[in-house]
Amino acid sequence: MDSTRNTIQRDIVLTMVRSMTDHPSADAVYAKIHGEYPSISRATVYRNLEYLSRSGQILHVEMPNGADCYDFNTSDHCHIRCEKCKKVFDISVPFSTRILENKTDPDGFLITKCNVTFTGICPACSGVSEGGACNE
Amino acid sequence: MDSTRNTIQRDIVLTMVRSMTDHPSADAVYAKIHGEYPSISRATVYRNLEYLSRSGQILHVEMPNGADCYDFNTSDHCHIRCEKCKKVFDISVPFSTRILENKTDPDGFLITKCNVTFTGICPACSGVSEGGACNE
DNA sequence: ATACATGCAAACACTTTGCAGCACA
């Protein structure tokens, strides 16, 4: 982090992510911001999401097969995407995803980051008739 | 799997993936095929990689932050991408990535798939001077 | 004053899709 300038836009992005508890994608954050502040550009939102996650103020959740999302909750936890409603939820797993970080594995790899994500069916969608989904 | 037709193109894609041991991206598979068989289209390669992984003949490795890759080795194992040389390697972890699959977690999620990937520095790149990389 | 940040639009990387024609079972 070599930049330290506090801009109105950066503050708005941080505030917006903190107000969204549904693991929004970068574009969802942009859309919400754009509704209130139409002059803020998509590039600025993307750049600030990157800055804020790098500086540890928000969590950047890298999702395979789909847009990455952002989480105001920076604590160590995992995520699951529902196959039906496509929403992302927190999930608790019986191990830390970070146990292996900054360790060297038997083959000589230095592990710097561990990414664990799940796919499944959320409680609201399970039991719903084929093709249906939770309140879409 | 409802399609069962064996085409020359499908066979070429399977053979090519089996000959590549470096976890190629779809585009890398296409590039190699295109060198030998210029008439095979990118779409066909992508469609067959999808088909072959769905039918269990190859492994589709979903990588966050970059192109997905394919693995001739369909056994249960994890992958790590080197931050410096960007290559993908197999890695062994002290747990099965599939232990949680087809289980219901305490919050009522049915877990269908578990994706575990690592980022780090490969043995060839560690110890190399800043900015350097393994034989680039 | 000046280096960092912004807005815009275009470019980028990766993948999917519509469609007309082809070929495997």
Add this chain to the structure above:
DNA sequence: TGTGCTGCAAAGTGTTTGCATGTAT
């Protein structure tokens, strides 16, 4: 002989970047 597959090109999705201008320190 028909439906599944192919090649082509275009579109789709998500994200980054070059550049001129603006602004926080």
